[in-house]
Amino acid sequence: MLRSYKVRPLIVVAILFSVTLAGCADRTPGKENGDKSAPKGGMPPGMRDSMRGPNIETAAAAFKPIVLEKQYVGEITPLYTVDLKSTVSGWLRTINYDTGDAVRKNDVICTIENDDIKAQVDQAKAGISVSKSSVSKAEVELERIKLDTDRSEALFAKGYISKQELEQAQSAEKLAKASLIASMGELAQSEAQLKNIEVKLRDSNVKAPFSGVVAERYVDLGAYVSPANPIVRIEDNSKVEAVINVVEDDFARISKGTLTNVIIDSYPDDLFSGRIIRISPSMNKASRTAAVEILLPNIGGKLKSGMTARVNLILAKKPSALVIPESSLRRDVEKDFAYVFIVDKGTVRTRKIVTGIISAGEAEVIVGLKPGDVVVNSDIQISDGMKIGAPRGKGGRR
Numbered sequence: 001m002l003r004s005y006k007v008r009p010l011i012v013v014a015i016l017f018s019v020t021l022a023g024c025a026d027r028t029p030g031k032e033n034g035d036k037s038a039p040k041g042g043m044p045p046g047m048r049d050s051m052r053g054p055n056i057e058t059a060a061a062a063f064k065p066i067v068l069e070k071q072y073v074g075e076i077t078p079l080y081t082v083d084l085k086s087t088v089s090g091w092l093r094t095i096n097y098d099t100g101d102a103v104r105k106n107d108v109i110c111t112i113e114n115d116d117i118k119a120q121v122d123q124a125k126a127g128i129s130v131s132k133s134s135v136s137k138a139e140v141e142l143e144r145i146k147l148d149t150d151r152s153e154a155l156f157a158k159g160y161i162s163k164q165e166l167e168q169a170q171s172a173e174k175l176a177k178a179s180l181i182a183s184m185g186e187l188a189q190s191e192a193q194l195k196n197i198e199v200k201l202r203d204s205n206v207k208a209p210f211s212g213v214v215a216e217r218y219v220d221l222g223a224y225v226s227p228a229n230p231i232v233r234i235e236d237n238s239k240v241e242a243v244i245n246v247v248e249d250d251f252a253r254i255s256k257g258t259l260t261n262v263i264i265d266s267y268p269d270d271l272f273s274g275r276i277i278r279i280s281p282s283m284n285k286a287s288r289t290a291a292v293e294i295l296l297p298n299i300g301g302k303l304k305s306g307m308t309a310r311v312n313l314i315l316a317k318k319p320s321a322l323v324i325p326e327s328s329l330r331r332d333v334e335k336d337f338a339y340v341f342i343v344d345k346g347t348v349r350t351r352k353i354v355t356g357i358i359s360a361g362e363a364e365v366i367v368g369l370k371p372g373d374v375v376v377n378s379d380i381q382i383s384d385g386m387k388i389g390a391p392r393g394k395g396g397r398r
Helices: 002-026 045-051 115-158 163-203
Strands: 058-060 062-085 090-095 108-112 205-207 212-217 230-247 259-264 267-279 289-297 308-325 330-332 337-344 347-359 362-367 374-376
Touching: 062 212, 062 289, 062 347, 108 230, 115 163, 163 205, 230 308, 259 289, 308 347
Parallel strands: none
Antiparallel strands: 058 374, 062 230, 062 308, 090 108, 108 205, 212 230, 230 289, 259 267, 259 308, 267 289, 308 362, 330 337, 337 347, 337 374, 347 362
16 A cells, blocks of 8 residues: 555656646747747747848938037127226216216216316416516517617628627627527417316316216215226127137138127027127137127117127038038047948948038038938947848938
8 A cells, every 4th residue: 555655646747747848849939829920940030130230220421501500608798998087186076977877978977176277277377477478578678689789780880889899789689589589488388388287177077988878986976086096987888799709620710790690698589690890810828719709789778798698600501511410420540530331232331531511410521422322320339341231210310
């Protein structure tokens, strides 16, 4: 009885193992799902495709417009600005304009205390009167001495006086003429001094050199000012400039008179049009940039000094260029040339190229390709002569 009990489990295990093998034998590829196309004992389709080479993305070279545009960030500055100063020193008696006020050319901005200057004017005028009196006396004296000289010459001709007496009369006339000239010089000097003081008196009224707006006031009423101290800053805001610093690589591509579009951060929905009016003739040694100024009309005074300006410079433009995706470009660093992989009848080939404008993810090809050439636009590892699968892509980016 004991031996019989040990044999039965072995028989059961053998039967279960046979059933399991039979089930596995029936699960051939495609049979379980009713796939009648599966080969008998053949290779799965996916494996066959992988042996033909990888599927890669491609693009076709095609003619289209291309524009190289770069945005530079700068700031708005007034067309003209001046720190207004007085040419005379004194106490600030009046100030007629404050920050933000509009001014017109020759408006009196402020007045400097001028009592001392007025006193100097009166003194100069008095000096002129004295000089004029001296001139008159010298003229009378010269006239008298000249008559004496004429009389002496007549007497000498008749032999009534000696030559020495004649020479004395002539010398007196010369001295009288010199005295008159000196008096006239003193008069001219006094008149010039008066003009100089009158200029100071006039300059005690500080006037605006041009129409604009008071951007800042530096002093208060009653302050003592001198020619070294600015009183107010006046800006001409009828037109403004957007000032940017262009890098060395782009410097040769810009020119005076070029039209540009400018975006102001304070007015993001508005597009302003400007024109390049000045280009710095030299590069900044530290930053390797050059200042470029773009003139903008300021209708309504919307644009303020210090606002951020984003200037879009068109550095290059072609209405029709042979273009491929920039991502398809490759470069041999050691030999310094650009190349692409082209697809020719399912085989990858290396092709050297010369590029032109590169912008917005696209690259112009000047030499090396023709329209319709298909280039590899994938970053996968490939090499010359590699066989590839069916390419993916629609013939280039649009």
